[in-house]
Amino acid sequence: MLTTANRLAVASVALTLLTVSSSGALAQKKYDTGATDTEIKIGNIMPYSGPASAYGIIGKTEAAYFKKINDAGGINGRKINFISYDDAYSPPKTVEQARKLVESDEVLFIFNSLGTPPNSAIHKYMNSKKVPQLFVATGATKWNDPKEFPWTMGWQPNYQSETQIYAKYILKNKPDAKIAVLYQNDDYGKDYLKGLKDGLGAKAASMIVAEESFETSEPTVDNHIVKLKATNADVFINISTPKFAAQAIKKIAEIGWKPMHFLNNVSASVGSVIKPAGYENAQDIISAAYLKDVSDKQWDNDPGMKEFYAFMAKDFPEGDKLDGGTVTGYGVAQTLVQVLKQCGDNLTRENVMKQAASLKDFRTEVLLPGIKINTGPADFAPISSLQLMKFKGQQWELFGEVISADVGG
């Protein structure tokens, strides 16, 4: 039988052990609001309704992917609780939803909220609250600004990188080019134009012979194309969204203008742009890509894409795999899972940003071969390389090397 003293001794030893072990655990496990031993709460805002509702599929793909991760045991033993709200692409609603996520649902961070105006609306709020606004789904260049906005990071290559890459190609292959630019008169079009001018550098003024802007309210861009042809330019840069891009391709063929034609990645879809414009009109158009195209036969036996097809078949059968949004959603969700794995048991908001800014040569297999995700304390642009491609027959053919261009906001 134990004496009282003995009991006391045992108890104190046990107590000491307990404090030691618990303080040890405290040292390892660190949490901010939204993370616990069993759960990581992630917020998301998508336009499930309204004018941009076609993009809603990205959020649905992400939800399906996180469910798959949870079914397989979660990340470091923690399940992802993915809370996704609809903002109908309306900035005031985005603010309301972001505040709901941060202050009412108390998420650890907001992930992949979509659209430039909605994200602009919460940019300042997220940074003043010091809540990560991670991997926003927009290509504007301003998201890569770690100095002013250390809590915001993009994911896809930004618009300026893309035209910089075209500029590099032009300077190398057609140094005496006369360039005509057609651009959409909004932030997206202007971002692209700026990238082009920066890429051409000092020669921009002499090489760009014409700039035509159009409003999305115009029914057609035909008259702009005719005007641009009259300048006798031999390079045409087409910065427009799918409907206008298709009109431009068609009109150029119609009036017999034969410039070297660069088409922005936004409108590189075969289904929604090239096909309606006519395959014969689109031959030799140059564009750039960073994701594997689902409709491209060459990836049919690619192991990475096979994994994606398996995911779509098993976990998201109602989704359309030909919709580019599913590939994007899958890729960005995989990137986030990598960040959370790197975080380990230190799930503070600060560490989430730190780990997101220390991705080294990470690849999700839906990226084109050779494109890697790299970030750093001063580089908040995860994907900054693209590969050029040329339209041949009925599909894009990749050519040349992967070209990178890092641009800050």
Add this chain to the structure above:
Amino acid sequence: MSAVEDVVTEAPAVEAVPKRAMTLGFGTSLVMLALLLLVPLFVKNFIIFQLTMLLIYGLAVLALNILTGGSGQFSLGQSAFYAVGAYTSAILMEHADMNYALTLPIAGIICFAFGFLFGQPALRLSGVYLALATFALATAMPQLLKLGFFEHWTGGVQGLVVTKPDAPFGLPMSQDMWLYYFTLAITVGIYVASVNLLRSRSGRAFMAIRDNEIAASAMGVDVALYKTLAFGVSAGITGVAGGLGAIAVQFVAPDGYTITLAISLFLGMVVGGVGWLPGSIVGSAFIIFVPNIAEGISKGLSGAVFGVLLFLVIFLVPHGARQVAMVAQQLIGKLKK
């Protein structure tokens, strides 16, 4: 006379509301006010923000209510006035470093002028045609805001970020709570003024025009003046609401003020009860919270669920919150006996 003309020249679609029935009783008003004053003390900042938006949209709905319920004119263009007010406040605050409170009367005055001027040509139109003309205004506004010519001030598509004001005099209050009480004070002020306006000579003139234009002019009401005046007042209040909205949301961008907003406000007015001013707050609650409820029921079909809910409301209580309030009043009356 063809059938179409019949419809247009028929008695106004807005039925006559006796002016007594346009407001709440004194006691009920005080209870409501006490509620609005006390609730923020017990809820999270996020809810306070939602309540602030409730008041702001409530003001905008109230403005439309004065126009439609008061003078019988339709407008689907309120989002345009709201946008002008929002941009006026945002530009004055960010470019001219003006105090946020001072920007509101300016936003109101500019919108009043804008509405008054728009009311001039709109005079020639009535019913569905007026609705269409204002609709055009609402569709045009987001694009006008994007114009390169104004871009230096409006920030183009990127919009403008607005700094949120702190509570003054070192009051121990969060920014959200201060803004709520600030908004509440303005809302109450405008509400009382509106009630008085509708009870005044001008208000009676509005209602006379609503009920029968010819009779009104026969009685000596300057129909043209009062119609445009109603437009001006409505636009002015909407402008103040827009300015408050810009401060609360801390951001203005053309995409925030599309035709969807105008339709939401119209919807809020109908749900709250056309011509019943207190209903504005109910209507505003409907347009803010019901989409969230619909989303909670089904993410993919949120629009359809919203549609069903709206249909139910219109079908069961066609006169909106006013009808519910009247039924409640009768019930209470019976209980008292």
